[in-house]
Amino acid sequence: MDKPSIAVHKFSSCDGCQLAFLNAGEDLLKLAGLVDIRHFLEAGVADEYARVDIAFVEGSVSTTDELTRIQRVRGCSRYLVTLGACATAGGLQALRNLDGSNTAWKHAVYAQPGFIHTLDQAEPVSAHVKVDFELWGCPVNGRQVLAAVQQLLFGVAPLEQRDKVCMECKRQHATCVMVTEGRPCLGPVTRTGCGALCPRFGRDCYACFGPAENPNTAALSRRLEGLGLAPADVARRFLFINSHAPAFNEAGRQHYRQGFSDD
Amino acid sequence: MTERSVSIHVPAMTRVEGEGSLRLRIEHGEIRELALDIFEPPRYFEKFLEGRRYHEVLDTVARICGICPVAYQMSAAQAVEDAFGLEPGPWVRDMRRVFYCGEWLQSHALHVHLLAAPDFLGFDSVVGMAARHPEVVRRGLRLQGLGNALIRLLGGRSVHPVGASVGGFFRAPVEAEVGDMLEQLHAALPDAHDLVLWAAALKLPQDEQAFTSVALRHDTDYPFAQGRIVSDDGLNIAIAQYGDHFVEEHRPHSTALFSLLHGAPYLVGPLARLNLNRDHLPAASLTLLLQTGVVFPSSNMFHSLLARTLEIHVAIVEAIRLLENYRRPTAAQVAVTPRAGIGYGATEAPRGLLWHRYELDDRGIVRAARIVPPTSQNQARIEADLRRSLLQYGLNRPDDKLRLRAETVIRNYDPCISCATHFLKIGVTRR
Numbered sequence: 273m274d275k276p277s278i279a280v281h282k283f284s285s286c287d288g289c290q291l292a293f294l295n296a297g298e299d300l301l302k303l304a305g306l307v308d309i310r311h312f313l314e315a316g317v318a319d320e321y322a323r324v325d326i327a328f329v330e331g332s333v334s335t336t337d338e339l340t341r342i343q344r345v346r347g348c349s350r351y352l353v354t355l356g357a358c359a360t361a362g363g364l365q366a367l368r369n370l371d372g373s374n375t376a377w378k379h380a381v382y383a384q385p386g387f388i389h390t391l392d393q394a395e396p397v398s399a400h401v402k403v404d405f406e407l408w409g410c411p412v413n414g415r416q417v418l419a420a421v422q423q424l425l426f427g428v429a430p431l432e433q434r435d436k437v438c439m440e441c442k443r444q445h446a447t448c449v450m451v452t453e454g455r456p457c458l459g460p461v462t463r464t465g466c467g468a469l470c471p472r473f474g475r476d477c478y479a480c481f482g483p484a485e486n487p488n489t490a491a492l493s494r495r496l497e498g499l500g501l502a503p504a505d506v507a508r509r510f511l512f513i514n515s516h517a518p519a520f521n522e523a524g525r526q527h528y529r530q531g532f533s534d535d
Numbered sequence: 536m537t538e539r540s541v542s543i544h545v546p547a548m549t550r551v552e553g554e555g556s557l558r559l560r561i562e563h564g565e566i567r568e569l570a571l572d573i574f575e576p577p578r579y580f581e582k583f584l585e586g587r588r589y590h591e592v593l594d595t596v597a598r599i600c601g602i603c604p605v606a607y608q609m610s611a612a613q614a615v616e617d618a619f620g621l622e623p624g625p626w627v628r629d630m631r632r633v634f635y636c637g638e639w640l641q642s643h644a645l646h647v648h649l650l651a652a653p654d655f656l657g658f659d660s661v662v663g664m665a666a667r668h669p670e671v672v673r674r675g676l677r678l679q680g681l682g683n684a685l686i687r688l689l690g691g692r693s694v695h696p697v698g699a700s701v702g703g704f705f706r707a708p709v710e711a712e713v714g715d716m717l718e719q720l721h722a723a724l725p726d727a728h729d730l731v732l733w734a735a736a737l738k739l740p741q742d743e744q745a746f747t748s749v750a751l752r753h754d755t756d757y758p759f760a761q762g763r764i765v766s767d768d769g770l771n772i773a774i775a776q777y778g779d780h781f782v783e784e785h786r787p788h789s790t791a792l793f794s795l796l797h798g799a800p801y802l803v804g805p806l807a808r809l810n811l812n813r814d815h816l817p818a819a820s821l822t823l824l825l826q827t828g829v830v831f832p833s834s835n836m837f838h839s840l841l842a843r844t845l846e847i848h849v850a851i852v853e854a855i856r857l858l859e860n861y862r863r864p865t866a867a868q869v870a871v872t873p874r875a876g877i878g879y880g881a882t883e884a885p886r887g888l889l890w891h892r893y894e895l896d897d898r899g900i901v902r903a904a905r906i907v908p909p910t911s912q913n914q915a916r917i918e919a920d921l922r923r924s925l926l927q928y929g930l931n932r933p934d935d936k937l938r939l940r941a942e943t944v945i946r947n948y949d950p951c952i953s954c955a956t957h958f959l960k961i962g963v964t965r966r
Contacts, residue, residue, distance in 0.1 A: 284576040287951075288601020288694040294649060295641075295683055295693065297676045304662040316653060316660030335576045364598045365578035377582040383785040388577055411601060411694040469691045473698050473706040478594055480695070508588065513598075532586035 276425050277324040279311035280355075281345055283331025283338050284365055284394060289356035289409075290314055290330055292417040299418060307425070325350045326424055328417075332358040334365060334394035346401040351424055354397050355417065357410035361482055362516030364410075365394040369516060371530050396516065405430055409465050410480040410513045416465055433465050434485035437477050440468040449476055456496050456509055461487035461519070482514040489523035503527040504534035557921075557941055561930055569922050570786075571914060571945070581904045589615050589701055589873060589899035596891075596906070597695045600951055602645065605638035605686060606884030607906075608699045609760050614891040615701045618878025619899075623869050627703040628761075629857045630867075634689045634699065635759045635882070636850040636857075641682025641693060642885035643805070643843045643850075646949045647734070648675030651840055654943045655737050671733065674726050678847060681723050685854060688716050703868030713861045720855050727848040728823060734844040735827035739837040740943075744923060746834070746916060748807035749796060751883050757815045757849055758808060760882040765811055766801065767832065774881040777890050783907065793915045794907060800915035803887025804948065805842035806833065817852045820845060836920060839947050873899030884909050886951050910950045917948050 280290055293300055294314065309315065310322040320341075327349035333342050346352055354360040368374050374392045378385040397403055405424070407416060420430040437459035441448065449455040449471050457476035459468070463484040470477045483489075489510065496506045510524030511532075555575065560568035580599055587595060596611045597604035609631055616623060649661045652671070658664040665672040683693035688708050690696020698704050708716075749770070751762035765771045772780060783792040795801075809816075810832035816824065824831065824845055829838065875897040881890045887909030894903040924944045925937065932940075 284578060286598050286601040286604075288598070288604070291601055291694050294645060295679065297680045298673075300676075301662070301665050301672070304665075309662070315649065315662070334578070338576065364580075364583070364595065365576075367583040368579055373579075373582065377579040378577070380582060381577065381579060390577060394578070410598065411692075413692070466692070470697050470705075473691050475697065475700075475705045478591075480594075505588070508591065512591070512594075 275306065275308045276326070277308040277310045277322070278326045278328065278421070279309075279320075279322065279324040279345075279349065280313075280315070280328045281311065281320070281330065281341075282313065283329060283342070283359065283397075284334040285331030285356070285358045285363065287314065287330070288411040289358075292355070292412050292414045296414055296418065299414075303418070303421070307421070321345070321348050323348045326421065327352050328355045329353070329359045329397050330355040332362045332365060332394045332396060333400055334391055336389045336391060339391070339400065342397060342400050351404040352397070352401065353405045353407060353420065353424070354403055355407055356412045357408065357480065357482060357513055359397045360406045360408050361514045362394050362396050364513055364515075366516035367511070369393045369395075370511065370528070394516075405432075408463055408482040413465060413467075433463065435464045436460060436484040436487075437462045437464050437466070437468050437471070437481070440464040440466075441471050444468050444472060446471045449474065450495075450499075454499050456499055456501055456505075458492070458509060460492050461489050461523075478512060479509070479520065480513045482517050483519035487519050489519060493523060493526065502534050504529065504532045508532055557945070559925075559937075559941065564930055566922060566925065566930070569918060569925075571918055571921075581906055584893075584901045584904040587901050589619075589871075589895060589901065592893070592901060593699055593701065594695070594697075599906070599908070601694050602642055602951060603638060603884045603886065603889075604695050605634055605690070605699075606882060606889050608696070609635060610880040610882045610884075610889045610891040610906075611893075612699060612701050612880070613760065613882065614878040614880030614893050615895065616878065617880065618876040618893055618895050619701075619871060619874055620876070621702065621869065621871060623703050626864050627868070630689060630704060630707075631699075632759050633854050633857050634686065634696075636854040637682050637685030637688070637690075637693075639682070639759075639846055639850040639885050640685060640854075641679055643847050644675050644679035644682055646885075647730075647840060647843055647847075648672060648679070650949070651946055654939075654946060655739065655840075674730060678723060678726055678730065681719055682850070684719065685716065688712060700868055702871045703866075705867065707863050707867040708861075710861065710863055713858050717855065717858050720851055720858070723851055724848075724855075727844075727851050731823055731827065731841070731844045731848055734841045735829055737840070739835070739840065742836050742924060742927075743834045744836060744920065746836075746920075747796065747799065747801040748810040748832070749801045749803050749888060749912075750808040750811045751881060751888065752811055753815065755815065757812055757817065757853070758883050759853075762881075764881065764888065766796065767811060770796070774890065775879045777879070777881070777907075778892075781907070781912075783911065792907075792911050794912040795915060800919050801912065802916050803909050803912045804839065805846050805885075805887075806836065806839040807887065808883060809833075809842040809845065816845075817849060817856070819852050820849045823848060836944075837947060839949070843949070871899075873897060886910060886949050887912060908951070910948075913948050913950065917945055917950065920944055920948075 423430040450457040455476035458479040459477040462479040507528035596607040686693040690698040751758035752765040753762035890907040
């Protein structure tokens with residue numbers, strides 16, 4: 273039997289989620305023995321539209337060229353898996369969607385904006401093509417990615433972690449930073465996967481893994497206001513790494529005024 | 536000269552961080568057009584930083600680059616603290632240097648083994664190389680892993696770490712964690728030592744050329760996160776004066792901005808740092824450098840690889856020095872009081888000088904941000920180098936040889952295109 277094949281594609285992103293593979297050490301060499309890596313530019317393999325069993329996509333769709341590429345990637349992949357916050361929910365760059373700032377920002381940053389072919393919206397992959405499985409996180413963690421590869425190779429749907437960071441915090445015996453220090457922690461509405469890293473480091477979760485299942489954002493917003501956060505600050509909490517994820521977008525916009533103004 | 540007309544399209548440049556392409560047009564044996572097309576999509580960080588609070592800046596700028604997030608966080612912390620008139624003290628300064636050592640170690644080991652070495656040993660990728668040179672690859676992966684562990688010690692995770700803050704760190708490691716790390720660092724010294732000698736013995740192209748090196752320079756130490764900006768043609772300025780000497784321009788074929796020093800290309804990164812700071816190397820690293828017999832300052836661009844491996848050694852030696860008498864402080868950060876002002880930050884990212892400027896209001900909200908990453912500073916230099924390297928190599932060589940040489944020259948700069956906002960399709964057109 274042929275070895276299963278994988279591809280790793282990069283769209284609008286920081287390259288950090290691909291590092292789940294490149295930082296895997298011995299496991300990277302093991303993986304290369306188990307699967308046929310057909311396309312992974314940073315690792316030195318280029319065959320963008322080769323037919324593969326699993327295509328991992330890092331990055332959001334934010335240019336006219338990427339619109340075409342994502343259709344072609346979908347067309348040559350059996351499973352398409354999004355790798356991280358940008359591909360899954362638009363990422364940090366989706367902040368330009370809030371006020372439709374693409375044109376203004378392009379003109380502010382570039383002397384020759386005519387050469388910059390960005391789309392008005394930076395969007396998740398699922399806004400354009402069917403996605404088979406989503407891996408959340410900014411960045412995804414290596415264990416999560418290698419486990420998903422193994423499960424897909426065995427032909428089973430990967431187990432999705434939708435638990436809240438709070439649950440993980442308890443499992444880790446971490447002290448609650450909201451209860452003990454009044455920090456505006458987003459753990460109650462955020463999906464786990466990080467290992468409750470921020471609370472364990474004594475800081476409030478900033479929701480880099482996106483919304484958990486059934487997030488009660490309304491109750492958390494009231495709590496944040498109770499902690500003394502101004503509306504613009506509540507908006508800043510929800511509208512950050514995963515501002516385009518529907519649950520956070522909706523919660524953040526309740527308190528948002530253009531440019532996070534609080535005048 | 537040959538009149539043949541050839542056109543090649545290679546999909547995208549491999550083993551670089553980010554995406555771009557090279558356009559090369561050769562007519563009648565002369566280069567008519569040579570441009571690095573960077574098509575990494577702009578993400579507008581400088582714009583969406585506006586309106587964010589100072590304590591969100593580090594988590595934001597980390598996302599510019601997954602390979603050097605620590606560099607972005609350290610330049611930003613320094614700039615915000617500069618604006619607030621805040622001095623976080625010696626413990627924080629030392630631990631930031633340790634944090635930074637982790638990133639140099641991780642990023643340099645990744646570049647040397649996964650991105651650059653296959654060029655010099657004749658492989659397409661590290662996977663092919665691992666079959667023939669398993670011990671070299673394993674040593675590289677061990678060093679890379681150690682770098683990641685060192686970042687995790689202070690940052691919790693190695694990509695987009697969560698441990699750093701304006702004013703210091705959220706958490707100080709406990710003595711036992713530092714003790715474990717010290718053991719690993721000591722155990723890695725022989726690997727780093729052997730790696731430098733291995734790099735010095737590689738058959739690298741001889742490629743002497745004139746260029747201006749730019750790097751930070753500190754009074755006594757090899758530069759990480761402190762110092763003045765100096766060059767080998769006499770520049771010596773405070774970081775706030777950067778804008779008086781360096782200009783960024785936007786060219787049509789790129790989403791990155793090109794930086795020039797007094798109107799001319801210049802080099803940042805490991806070779807520039809070593810050329811300007813050889814006398815500040817830790818004693819053990821200097822001894823090792825002398826053992827290689829390679830003389831620095833060097834004008835062979837390919838000595839960048841050797842400089843990178845030596846900096847792996849420096850990072851381990853420095854981390855050991857700074858952690859050896861570690862005492863856990865009662866507080867890992869100093870209190871922060873926002874005030875209106877402008878602040879500057881400049882640190883040595885693995886790929887070179889990374890300069891930030893922020894304007895903050897009295898509530899600590901960012902009103903303007905400017906970020907100049909290393910790769911946009913090296914871009915004009917890369918194009919100038921490519922032109923003369925290809926001419927010296929001979930334009931009549933077959934297209935695939937020309938392409939490999941061009942890619943090798945470019946990769947040698949370890950361009951991080953995600954940072955530069957932006958790598959490599961090559962199209963050679965010949966007439």
